[in-house]
Amino acid sequence: MVKWVPLVLSVILVGLLGHESYAAFSPTDNYLIACGSSNNVVDQDRTFIPDSMQSSFVFKSQGNSVVASSNSSVPSQIYQSLRVFTAPASYKFEIQQQGRHWVRLYFYPLPGSVHDLGSASITAVTDDFVLLNNFTFKNYNGSHLFKEYVINVTSDSLSLTFIPSNNSVTFVNGIEVVSVPDELFPDQALYLSSSVPLSDLSNLALETVYRLNMGGPLVTPQNDTLGRIWENDRKYLHVNSSAVNVSVDPSSIKYRVALTPEIAPNSVYATAEAMGNPNVANSNFNVTWVFPVEKNYMYFVRVHFCDIISLAMNTLVFNVYINSDIALASLDLSSSTGALAAPYYKDFISNSSTDSDTLMVSVGPDTMADITNAILNGLEIMKISNDARSLDGLSSVEGLLPKSATKKSKLGIIIGLAVGISAAVVLIGLCYCCLVARRSKTPHQGHPWLPLPLYGNSQTMTKVSTTSQKSGTASCISLTSSNLGRLFMFQEIMDATNKFDESLLLGVGGFGRVYKGTLEDGTKVAVKRGNPRSEQGLAEFRTEIEMLSKLRHRHLVSLIGYCDERSEMILVYEYMANGPLRSHLYGTDLPSLSWKQRLEICIGAARGLHYLHTGAAQSIIHRDVKTTNILLDENFVAKVADFGLSKTGPALDQTHVSTAVKGSFGYLDPEYFRRQQLTEKSDVYSFGVVLMEVLCTRPALNPVLPREQVNIAEWAMSWQKKGMLDQIMDPTLVGKVNPASLKKFGETAEKCLAEYGVDRPTMGDVLWNLEYALQLEETSSALTEPEDNSTNHIPGIPLTPLEPFDHSVSMIEGVNSGTDDDAEDVATSAVFSQLVNPRGR
Structure with a gap:
């Protein structure tokens, strides 16, 4: 028997090594409630318990509540019963683990009820947020309604209140309150309208508006570790023929250490929509999805990618747009993930389109890439609560709840006033400190990673400030070496490019956008502005400066200077009037x-x-x-450019x-x-x-x-x-x-x-x-x-x-x-x- 021990141990070890490195998420709070039901309800492999079986949650109603059930055909089992309220009623859930929670609500006006549920007005609020306000099925194009929200619970309980209005009744069929993994949603995401992060997302509520599985079938809750639904994308495609479905075996998806199936299941990453006509010469060819949304709201947008079409690394490079904004420029998935078939996602904040009640997401080719193709595997769009802390209108929770239900509002006002006064005092102090700091501020504040001089040698770089007669801004120039180039102030760059006017755009690369500019002395320049969302960054920026500062040659593009003010990464080159060599070979009418x-x-x-x-x-x-990377000047003299990847031999x-x-x-x-x-x-x-x-x-x-x-x-x-x-x-x-x-x-x-x-x-x-x-x-x-x-x-x-x-x-x-x-x-x-x-x- 002893001789079998090593074999048994080896089999166990292989089994352990072969097991996935991640474990399925197990929510601490997991309330699945079948309202009005007398028995447990199994819906898509999940068991909902009746709301009459109160254990860790409390149900209270100010009036009578009526239960109803039906054996007729229903959209799913959770809709076969409901509870009707003639007065405000609430469910109070004990919260074991504070943090973000799913709040999912199911509504279906069962036929045969003593009340006209089709005309019932539904208002639903939590302690802090308005979820629904006067919703009625009379104005709704559908037989049933499913709503999914993300609420950050910061106390040991969560109350969910349903309020009838207009002398009507209200009702609900099912409720879910389920813990969400901490890493699922960030506390901030890049706001595309201002190019700065929007923070404190944890203090806002989110409502799922769209969740799509691009190029794949419907993904049901039993196939998602977090019980989500992913629908097919085809009905949102602007032009159906612009995209083709691609798919691989879901088992081939390789999750990296920082990304698990909780972000999205492998069945989502294993399918995608790709360009219907790859390698097109027209750079305006994009695959676009159009979504009706409400105006006056901001939206959290998450795009999911997985390179399941490439046979080798670094072959798929493309751009991602949200409305008219470029969200990701020259995205190289394999470089971002370090492997093929590896999931990748990015988060953004956007508004509806300025000229319509729509939100558009597009993927399209990078004209500088060798292979012009683009893909999208998954997409999530979530509405963000407004200033009234509402996801449906401008009414606040306090304005909707009965007065007796808002006893804590006065205390809230007192606390709010105290906090407001304290904040005002702190703000005044900060303004004073900023004023003092501004007076003592040096003309230029560079990145700590880019000390000047650039090279640790015996020479020291002396800087003098030269003031522009036109703009009044200052720039710093090295007196010891003309090779180090000019240190531009950000205002000078803004003036040269007319505030980065899109009509001056020369192209978009992996580092960022390149604009044509004109300095005050009339010199034409090319201004490469680093994109904070780009996969390239500080390393490439520094390499470019260090390399080109040491090199001067007729056939190398000259670096005139750079700017690292206001956390910008901007490089200024000599202007090459005839652009890249490739544009004179194919793809244009030159x-x-x-x-x-x-x-x-x-x-x-x-x-x-x-x-x-x-x-x-x-x-x-x-x-x-x-x-x-071979550019041509006005006389077609060739010069080698782009030294961001250069390496000392x-x-x-x-x-x-x-x-x-x-x-x-x-x-x-x-x-x-x-x-x-x-x-x-x-x-x-x-x-x-x-x-x-x-x-x-x-x-x-x-x-x-x-x-x-x-x-x-x-x-x-x-x-x-x-x-x-x-x-x-x-x-x-x-x-x-x-x-x-x-x-x-x-x-x-x-x-x-x-x-x-x-x-x-x-x-x-x-x-x-x-x-x-x-x-x-x-x-x-x-x-x-x-x-x-x-x-x-x-x-x-x-x-x-x-x-x-x-x-x-x-x-x-x-x-x-x-x-x-x-x-x-x-x-x-x-x-x-x-x-x-x-x-x-």
């Missing part, structure tokens, strides 16, 4: 680029990356090279940097993705994808294409290896490209896209080959094809690879110790001086 223009743009970007890899004391790896005695995988899927180095080992060759791979994107004018990933064409790197390489790259190139280039130039370009891209980094060229080699391809194009009229097709050089001209960038031209403490890109351009010109005029020899 004129097509010539082959020479494309080569010059690729050469410019390669110079910028080559400088990053070799031009500083320690190399810098960009880590997010793609066509949206390996030291001399190292071969790589071990780090978590970040970047854009479709451009990711497969070796980096597998081994999490980052090198400069990771940028080379991404640049190879860019080269093919430039040639073929299509996205790096396009899931609507046949499987073999989805990934541009794999697809283009299959044609390159057959020597038929001209078959998939941009049709506008056909017949306009020198074959030798195209061949050299294809060979360069092929080497960049080698599976292993050791087989890829350096950016210096890439640059040389692209320069060569350009010279072949420019001199094609004077050249003849070489007999030996294995080489594509001009006869009689020796080709010497570009020497590695001179490390003596390095950055010391953020200052370039040598010349910048001019030195590089001179060196490049020397190498290619013989190619510029081949007849000169």
